[in-house]
Amino acid sequence: MQPVQTISSSTVDRAPEQGWQAQLSGAIRNPKALLAAVGLDERWLPGAMGGHEAFEVRVPQAYLSRIQKGNPDDPLLRQVLPLAHETRAVAGYVTDPLEEADHTPAAGLIHKYAARVLMITSGACAINCRYCFRRHFPYEDHAASRAQWHRTLDYLRDDDSLIEAILSGGDPLLSSDTRLAWLVGELDAIPHLKRLRLHTRLPVVIPDRVDDAMLAWLSSTRLQKVMVLHINHANEIDDAVVQACVKLKGAGVTLLNQSVLLRGVNDDVEVLRTLSERLFEAGILPYYLHVLDPVAGAAHFDVPDHEAHQLHDRLREALPGFLLPRLVREVPGAGAKTPVEALDASLTPN
Ligand SMILES: *Cc1c(COP(=O)(O)O)cnc(C)c1O
Numbered sequence: 417m418q419p420v421q422t423i424s425s426s427t428v429d430r431a432p433e434q435g436w437q438a439q440l441s442g443a444i445r446n447p448k449a450l451l452a453a454v455g456l457d458e459r460w461l462p463g464a465m466g467g468h469e470a471f472e473v474r475v476p477q478a479y480l481s482r483i484q485k486g487n488p489d490d491p492l493l494r495q496v497l498p499l500a501h502e503t504r505a506v507a508g509y510v511t512d513p514l515e516e517a518d519h520t521p522a523a524g525l526i527h528k529y530a531a532r533v534l535m536i537t538s539g540a541c542a543i544n545c546r547y548c549f550r551r552h553f554p555y556e557d558h559a560a561s562r563a564q565w566h567r568t569l570d571y572l573r574d575d576d577s578l579i580e581a582i583l584s585g586g587d588p589l590l591s592s593d594t595r596l597a598w599l600v601g602e603l604d605a606i607p608h609l610k611r612l613r614l615h616t617r618l619p620v621v622i623p624d625r626v627d628d629a630m631l632a633w634l635s636s637t638r639l640q641k642v643m644v645l646h647i648n649h650a651n652e653i654d655d656a657v658v659q660a661c662v663k664l665k666g667a668g669v670t671l672l673n674q675s676v677l678l679r680g681v682n683d684d685v686e687v688l689r690t691l692s693e694r695l696f697e698a699g700i701l702p703y704y705l706h707v708l709d710p711v712a713g714a715a716h717f718d719v720p721d722h723e724a725h726q727l728h729d730r731l732r733e734a735l736p737g738f739l740l741p742r743l744v745r746e747v748p749g750a751g752a753k754t755p756v757e758a759l760d761a762s763l764t765p766n
Pocket residue numbers: 526527528529532533534582752753
């Protein structure tokens with residue numbers, strides 16, 4: 417009877433209340449506001465302030481809305497609320513655990529592995545994860561100018577062993593679509609490149625980032641597209657995230673996920689099993705489960721190798737093979753992510 421109403425209501429359902437940039441600038445940026453928003457009292461403030469000084473708090477509303485109020489142990493809150501532990505120095509936890517500073521042939525470029533390079537497309541993130549292995553990364557040195565971008569692209573053109581360009585960061589999707597469209601166009605024109613990969617958490621933390629402007633450049637490239645999302649707990653996947661994934665798949669993007677194994681967040685077989693199941697429901701395949709990199713300020717998230725290995729063995733029995741992420745660590749100097757099994761095996765007397 418009222419077709420107009422049907423059309424307009426479906427439009428309203430899909431229209432973001434604010435564009436993603438507005439949501440980004442509206443993100444919570446200080447511990448006091450974060451505690452108020454999640455209903456925790458000021459006893460948590462001194463600890464949070466200490467961590468915040470080293471690596472600022474940043475939580476967008478869309479992510480905040482998935483946090484259970486009044487629960488200091490909420491697995492999403494634990495990823496974003498600084499604790500007093502962060503300011504404690506722990507032996508072996510350093511500022512550049514991956515020694516990436518040694519592998520930058522051009523500003524904003526990290527070439528450690530065969531056939532693929534990682535390009536630091538944007539230094540910042542839409543969310544600041546407390547365990548981030550790049551929390552001390554000197555992004556200012558990598559904030560590439562246009563001239564530097566040309567040198568980076570020359571490097572990719574000159575090395576025909578390269579098959580895949582990986583846009584990473586920080587979060588590459590914090591760059592404007594104008595800039596990304598330009599960059600992807602340049603990559604598209606390099607004949608030996610076959611794949612474009614994006615490492616991003618933005619479709620998870622601000623699902624409205626997956627808008628028409630982004631889908632336009634994604635759909636127009638000849639390169640095969642892979643997106644590696646970063647989700648650590650099933651509660652991070654709400655309906656808005658699922659809708660964003662549907663759009664990405666519609667644009668021909670293969671969706672994978674990497675998680676970090678984190679004490680108090682997902683160090684539990686049932687939590688990890690549920691995460692894999694929920695990922696698959698959203699059209700995402702589990703890819704990597706990383707053990708924590710020993711970055712200063714994150715020691716309280718550590719799960720020791722033997723425990724990580726046990727958890728992974730039990731997870732293997734709980735899931736079909738295609739839903740089991742590979743348990744890996746980053747070893748400085750190694751030519752690939754290293755399975756945690758291999759390290760354990762070398763220590764087993766036999
Ligand atoms: C992790 C990483 C990659 C990608 O490794 P895959 O095993 O292909 O996912 C590429 N380059 C660098 C520098 C990395 O750290």
